[in-house]
Amino acid sequence: MEGRPLDDDAQLIDSARGGDLGAFEQLVERYQPAAVRLAHVMCGPDDAADVAQEAFVKAWRALGRFRPGATFRPWLLSIVANEARNTRRAAGRREHLALRASGSRPSVGAAPSTEEAALGEERRRLVLAAVATLSDAHRDVISCRFFADLSEAETAVVLGCRKGTVKSRMSRALAGLRTRLDATAFDEGALRA
Numbered sequence: 001m002e003g004r005p006l007d008d009d010a011q012l013i014d015s016a017r018g019g020d021l022g023a024f025e026q027l028v029e030r031y032q033p034a035a036v037r038l039a040h041v042m043c044g045p046d047d048a049a050d051v052a053q054e055a056f057v058k059a060w061r062a063l064g065r066f067r068p069g070a071t072f073r074p075w076l077l078s079i080v081a082n083e084a085r086n087t088r089r090a091a092g093r094r095e096h097l098a099l100r101a102s103g104s105r106p107s108v109g110a111a112p113s114t115e116e117a118a119l120g121e122e123r124r125r126l127v128l129a130a131v132a133t134l135s136d137a138h139r140d141v142i143s144c145r146f147f148a149d150l151s152e153a154e155t156a157v158v159l160g161c162r163k164g165t166v167k168s169r170m171s172r173a174l175a176g177l178r179t180r181l182d183a184t185a186f187d188e189g190a191l192r193a
Contacts, residue, residue, distance in 0.1 A: 009072045017063050024063070028056050031073060034148055035080045041131075041143040042084035051087050055080040074157040077148060081140065081158050088136070130180040138173035141166055 009030075015023035035055055040048035058079050066075060131142050144155040145166075152170075156163045 010068075013063065013066060013072060016060075017066075024060055027072065027076075031076055032056075034073065035076065038077055038080050038143060038148040039084045041128075041147040042081060042140060043087045047084075047087050051083045052080060055083045058083070071154070074150065074154040077144070077150065077154070078158040078160065081144070085136070085140070126181060127177070130177050133180060134173055134176055137169055138176060141169040142173050142177075145170060 009027070012023045012027050016027065032052060035052040036048050039051035039055070043051055055076065059076050062079070066072070131139055134142065140159055141155060144150045144158050145152070148158075150158060152163050152166050155166045159166065161169075
């Protein structure tokens with residue numbers, strides 16, 4: 001929740017629905033760090049700010065469809081997650097077309113991404129590298145639970161699936177991470193570090 005009372009969000013949402021741009025700006029300021037963090041992990045550092053910004057624009061436009069009494073943060077982060085997935089898919093298509101046009105194949109031992117280089121800490125870099133090798137569904141659930149610090153219920157809302165699906169994906173994702181990393185380098189705390 002980032003330390004904000006729900007009723008405060010509800011008041012801001014009501015004001016924003018009435019056309020108060022200042023109220024929506026307060027919501028943006030409040031949730032922008034979480035939105036950028038989620039986008040960063042889901043689609044990379046180069047696109048994170050743009051994805052978050054586009055998600056806020058879409059949230060503003062869809063505010064009339066926000067269900068009164070619902071929690072704003074998971075609703076917003078589901079928009080961020082959808083934008084990040086769209087950006088990731090588009091980037092994959094562009095990379096595929098560029099590789100086809102050049103007649104190249106992706107190198108197996110490619111240099112670490114800028115995301116990994118920027119993080120600095122070795123253990124975190126290794127964990128993030130392993131997370132990047134997971135399937136999109138597993139990477140998304142790890143991103144929501146550990147990097148955006150969402151509950152299982154909030155993760156289910158953000159990803160548009162059931163809570164049981166979140167649990168099973170999390171279990172498989174963590175098992176996948178354990179196989180990619182040696183036992184001493186991996187613990188769930190490394191995801192939160």
